[in-house]
Amino acid sequence: MLLAHRRLLSSSQARGSFHIDISEEIKHALNSSKPVVSLESTIITHGLPFPQNFEMAKQVEEVVRDNGAIPATCAFIDGKPRVGLSELSLKYLAEQANKGKANKVSRRDIGYTMAKGYNGGTTIASTMILSHMAGIKVFATGGLGGVHKGGQNSFDVSADLTELGRTPVSVVCSGPKSILDIGLTLEFLETQGVFVGTYNDDGRLDVEVPGFYCRESGYRSPYDFSSFEEAASIIHNHNNIMSLNSGNIFCIPPPRESALSSSFISKVIDRANQEAIAQNISGKNLTPFLLSKIAEETNGKSVECNIKFVLNNARAATQIATSLSKLENNVSI
Known part of the structure; x- marks a missing residue:
């Protein structure tokens, strides 16, 4: 039964993946059942300036390799959806972004970006789509998109959340971005049927969802997990055994030495939000604006x-992907 499901899934993925450019290294890794970790590219196109964006992209890929998996950075290069970029392509994307020639690509933007032949950085949603088409199950990123403050009135809700409700790719992140309404984000994810768990890295009894820059958000995590093997088991049971076509979120608290104070960041975010309202900034431009003001x-x-x-998330995702690969390869059929 599981073997038949795998064949059906592989056939479906093959049809979708015909239209995307998957690097030979990643094809070989997937065919050899080696762990692969997807990486998004909006941090390259809309997160950091050049050359810092290029250097960071290389550094994240190196972390994945050093921990035993193959990195699969997703992006659109001249309109072509790509899974796995060469160093030359990474630099090209970073340089084009610096010139303002890169679109921010979520689900709704994919067809347009391809038709126009644009370069594009993938959000969580579009990275999940490309990852699923390629057959990659684990994805590392920074922070999760979600419901913006006042979202109950503005309906400003990231497409990342609905994508998680319909695409079986697991996202390893540092929780919802601090600029968001984290409570409403968690409620929305529950409605979408998305598992949310936080890594309990110090044995604490009360585990909160991390708030991007901060280890705590003020909101209790729906679930916690104490090892990356446990996280892999959750994915395996949720997506492989039960064939649930929804994603999972594994929140990794930022390291104590680099985490920022929740009270300090809250004040900064409040001022940035007020400025965004005054300048009438919303939609896909809001998050980059707020993060820029916070910086x-x-x-x-x-x-x-x-x-x-x-x-740190890339290291965790690699360990989860490695454990998942071991679980899948030892299944009795």
């Missing part, structure tokens, strides 16, 4: 923190 007000500390926890 400015923290004298770059938020960017430094962001880079450190992306690397």
Whole structure:
């Protein structure tokens, strides 16, 4: 039964993957049942300036390799959806973004970006789509998109959340971005049937969802897990055994030495939100604006923190992907 399901899934993925460019290294890894970890590219196109964006992209890929998996950075290059970028392509994307020639690509933007032949950085939603088409099950990123403050009135809700409700790719992140309404984000994810668990890295009894830059958010995590093997088992049971076509979120608290104070960040975010309202900034432009203002007000500390926890998330995702690969390869059929 499980074998038949795998064949059906592989056939479906093959039809979708015909239209995407998957690197030979990643094809070989997937065919050899080696662990692969997807990486998004909006941090390259809309998160950091050049050359910092290019250097960070290389560094994250190196962390994945050093921990035993193959990195699969997803992006659109001249309109072509790509899974796995060469160093030359990474640099090209970073340079084009610096010139303002890169679209921010979520689900709704994919067809347009392809038709126009644009370069594009993938969000969580579009990275999940490309990952699933390629057959990759684990994806590392920084922070999760979600419901913006006042979202109950503005309906400003990230497409990341609905994608998690319909695409079986597991996202390893540092929780919802601090600029969001985390409570409403968690409620929305529950409605979408998305598992949310937080890594209990110190044996604490009360585990909160991390708030991007901060280890705590003020909101209790729906679930916690104490090892990356346990996280892999959750994915295996949820997606392989039960064939549930929804994603999972594994939150990794930022390291204590790089985490920022919740009270400090809250004040900075409140001021940034007020400025966004005054300038009538919303939609896909809101998150980059807010993160830019936070970086400015923290004298770059938020960017430094962001880079450190992306690397930390990549390590965690690689260990989860490795454990998942071992579980799948030892299944009795």
